[in-house]
Amino acid sequence: MNTAHHPVQLTVQNHIAVVTIDNPPVNALGVAVRRGLQQAITQAQADAEVHAVLIVGQGKAFIAGADIREFGLPPQAPALPDVCNAIEACTKPVVAAIHGPALGGGLEVAMSAHYRVATASAKLGLPEVQLGLLPGAGGTQRAPRLVGAQAALDMMLSGRHVGAQEALRMGLIDLVATSDDVQAEGLAYVRHVLSEGGAVRRTRDQTEALADRVKHQVAIDAARADVAKKRGLFSPARIVDCVQAALDQPFDEGQRTERTLFEQCLASPQRAGLIHSFFAEREVLKAPETKAAKPRPIKEVGVIGGGTMGAGITVAMLDAGLHVTMLERDAAALAQGIARVEKVYDGLIAKQRLTTEGKTAILERLTGATDYSALAQADLVVEAVFEDMAVKHAVFKQLDAVCKPGAVLATNTSYLDINEIANAIFRPQDVIGLHFFSPANIMKLLEIVVPARVSADVVATGFELARLLKKVPVRAGVCDGFIGNRILATYRTAADYMMEDGASPYDIDQMARAFGYPMGPYEVSDLAGGDIGWATRKRRAATRDPNAKPSRYVHIADKLCERGWFGQKTGRGYYLYPNGARNGTPDPEVLAIVTEERAKAGITPRSFTADELQRRYLAAMINEGAKVVEEGIALRPLDVDVTLVHGYGFPRWRGGPMKYADMVGLPQILADIRAFAKEDPLFWQPAALLVKLVEEGRDFESLNKA
Structure with a gap:
């Protein structure tokens, strides 16, 4: 039968x-x-x-x-x-x-x-x-x-x-x-x-x-x-x-x-990259903690801070149907924070994607507060305050005192050591990093940063939150910049070196766009605001070791910031934005500053072809990605790919930097890095994992299957 x-x-x-x-x-x-x-x-x-x-x-x-x-x-x-x-x-x-x-x-x-x-x-x-x-x-x-x-x-x-x-x-x-x-x-x-x-x-x-x-x-x-x-x-x-x-x-x-x-x-060759992205976006949902534990319930959430990031996170939470309490330091700051949230919904009404009644219904789930006791019943709290360890410590000390047992306490830090934040309170097992990308109600990526003492169900809750918010979650370990910002810092440094060595910022942006990025690195800097990175660099200047890697420091970005040229919001940065223009035009004064800085550094400028710019830019990205995988900061190469595609504008049809490296061939990438190392051995140190894979005749995809 x-x-x-x-x-x-x-x-x-x-x-x-x-x-x-x-x-x-x-x-x-x-x-x-x-x-x-x-x-x-x-x-x-x-x-x-x-x-x-x-x-x-x-x-x-x-x-x-x-x-x-x-x-x-x-x-x-x-x-x-x-x-x-x-x-x-x-x-x-x-x-x-x-x-x-x-x-x-x-x-x-x-x-x-x-x-x-x-x-x-x-x-x-x-x-x-x-x-x-x-x-x-x-x-x-x-x-x-x-x-x-x-x-x-x-x-x-x-x-x-x-x-x-x-x-x-x-x-x-x-x-x-x-x-x-x-x-x-x-x-x-x-x-x-x-x-x-x-x-x-x-x-x-x-x-x-x-x-x-x-x-x-x-x-x-x-x-x-x-x-x-x-x-x-x-x-x-x-x-x-x-x-x-x-x-x-x-x-x-x-x-x-x-x-x-x-x-x-x-x-089409794009098919391989897109198929890789399709499967990688499903695979990132699988982390050891999601297999081992069930998420904690999430209904009531708190957001600390009503700035651009805090307001964006609040909108994302409201859009998922959650009840949100926004906490700010005083009534004036709170009113500004709530106005930022309302502005998003007013924009949707103007585009006829939301009704006035719809906005009213959504805002009924938003409460404003200036006292931490308002977060006593929150299932999850995300802080989005100033990127300073002392400020973060003060916030978490308050949360430790008022939040109910089992509440998930999350930090939206981009760079700071989450282990240090967790270890300063009495419930380190409840502390996790939830790194949103700005604007948080639009950007799809959510880095779920896993400190040493966090419990598995808190990590699972991070993944469940990503599902509710319709975000793409990637599990990351704790290090300076986690997966995305750490790799960004490296390829941005490679771009700055190329600029000081003879390429214009406009050549580099043009190369990135030709590769498939929506914007080049200097356009992104102007959009985000140069003052943010400047504040970080000034904070780190005191501890910068002159013998550290990379020993070379490019001053061009600082020189623009010293003039108050922070990008679009000030009308000029690397580009000029006359009369509030969205698209910038090249600025001869910026090129003059670049020339001056080259002379100070004793550099004789050389010319780069678009291909040379692309090979250096991507080799820096791929090499740092390999180090991130090697150190276990990313579980697999595909986690790097999804992070760079959904948070940093890497063209999805190319699959991500690690998939791109596989398509070019790892021996070619390694040969490029070794060639660049002849000029700058400190910056261009091949990742041990990359060397090992080439020696064994394997590719990054082999690690995704492991």
């Missing part, structure tokens, strides 16, 4: 063929599911007793997309476009009943059905762009025919998930069900379709959504212009081409265009 589980089952109920996809955990479209769907449609088509077909998912999803276990393997028949075409070609009405995720190929299956009903929990999306692909099973042709060019482009270029109500407004589905019983709701809708005459309504034949050709051409042209501005990515422009084909070509021809462009995306 064969008891093998079939991932697609067909039963007939009152002349309706119910096709159930049951492929846990998320009904991914593996080869067995594709075969099962194709066979079920053939069977329903051939059975005279069947009048209509219902496709439904078992468990928590309709179909969450492709089967990621098949990535990189040779394709097996039937291909998904053939399955979708078979569903659409059925001569009996086919209804897709959607609950939970219907993403990528899952939504393509639903769009090839003749009707769609969804429960309130449904999440519909075409996120292929995040993998360097485009929807390749007719999705780029069917979506515009259902929702028009603008909405289809928005879904495909952003990869975002759309809820049931929005999907109904767009025309992506026909009905939002009133209950969560997806099969019952689906059967009821099939009976409704049959009672209305049982028309077969093929998406390929829909013309209404694309009727106004001029309007849709404007949307396509706007998307093309927008994509051109976002340098580097391959698949978005191909998505726009496919939507153009949906407007211009008959369905079969449009589908052939889609297939050609899909195969181009598949062959």
Whole structure:
């Protein structure tokens, strides 16, 4: 007797063929599911007793997309476009009943059905762009025919998930069900379709959504212009081409265009980087502590400080549905902090992404306070006060006195030793680093910094908070700058050396943008404000060892700060920002300061090609990343990759610095570092891990699998 589980089952109920996809955990479209769907449609088509077909998912999803276990393997028949075409070609009405995720190929299956009903929990999306692909099973042709060019482009270029109500407004589905019983709701809708005459309504034949050709051409042209501005990515422009084909070509021809462009995306070198990013973003969620312990409950949170960072953290917490108490030193500072929070929501109202009532409802969960006793019931407190150890000690001493037992006490420090903060209070096991990136309500990265004496459930709580805030968490050990800022300090130093040796800051920024960064290091400095780094450098100047690595100190940034040129907020930094301009123009006076500093340092300037600048910049980043992994500050190379992609603008399509190093080849990276070391042996010291991997003929990826 064969008891093998079939991932697609067909039963007939009152002349309706119910096709159930049951492929846990998320009904991914593996080869067995594709075969099962194709066979079920053939069977329903051939059975005279069947009048209509219902496709439904078992468990928590309709179909969450492709089967990621098949990535990189040779394709097996039937291909998904053939399955979708078979569903659409059925001569009996086919209804897709959607609950939970219907993403990528899952939504393509639903769009090839003749009707769609969804429960309130449904999440519909075409996120292929995040993998360097485009929807390749007719999705780029069917979506515009259902929702028009603008909405289809928005879904495909952003990869975002759309809820049931929005999907109904767009025309992506026909009905939002009133209950969560997806099969019952689906059967009821099939009976409704049959009672209305049982028309077969093929998406390929829909013309209404694309009727106004001029309007849709404007949307396509706007998307093309927008994509051109976002340098580097391959698949978005191909998505726009496919939507153009949906407007211009008959369905079969449009589908052939889609297939050609899909195969181009598949062959693109960006695919490897994006696939690496996709898996790495899932892998970072796995830390030893999350396997060993359960998180503590989080409902009430405290945020200490209402400055830019504190206000951003507060917004992130409110957006996650938490109750927040913001603490400031006095009423005036508190009023400013709350005004900063309100400004974020007012901006969303102005963009019509929030209503005034919505803002009021959110702010009902925000309480202001000037006395630490207001944090007595908080489950978790994050301090975002001035980056000074004495100030942090004073804050934690107060928290130690007032917070309830088991409250998680977190510091948002960027550099300071969290072990020292933890060891100064009576509950070091409750202290953790939660390093947010500014603006904290927008930036995705959250470094979860693990001091020596913290308990595992506190670390697990950090990961749970990241999940609630929809952040990408990376576990980091304690050192100066943790993972991200430590590596940043090194490649920024490499940039400063290149500037003093003969490159202009504008050449270096141009190189970084050409590589795929949204901004170069000096543009970032101007955006963040040069005074922040200057304060840190002044604080460290007293302890700077003239014999320490790196022994060379570049004074150019300090010279700009001494003139009050802190960047955008002062109208000039490395660049000039006349009349509050967002984009800077090069400043001849900055180049004069650079020339003067070179002369003082006794440096004869040399010229660098863009390739030489790039090789030094990335070698410094990769080498320091290898040291961070070697010391256990990052668990694996992929943790470095995710940190640099989500916190520092490293192009996601290149996978991160460690993946990039693997693609270039570690022997090449090591050879570069050894060549640079001939000029500056103090700065360019190859990481022992890098040397070891090259000697053993291994790459960083081998450590991700360990």
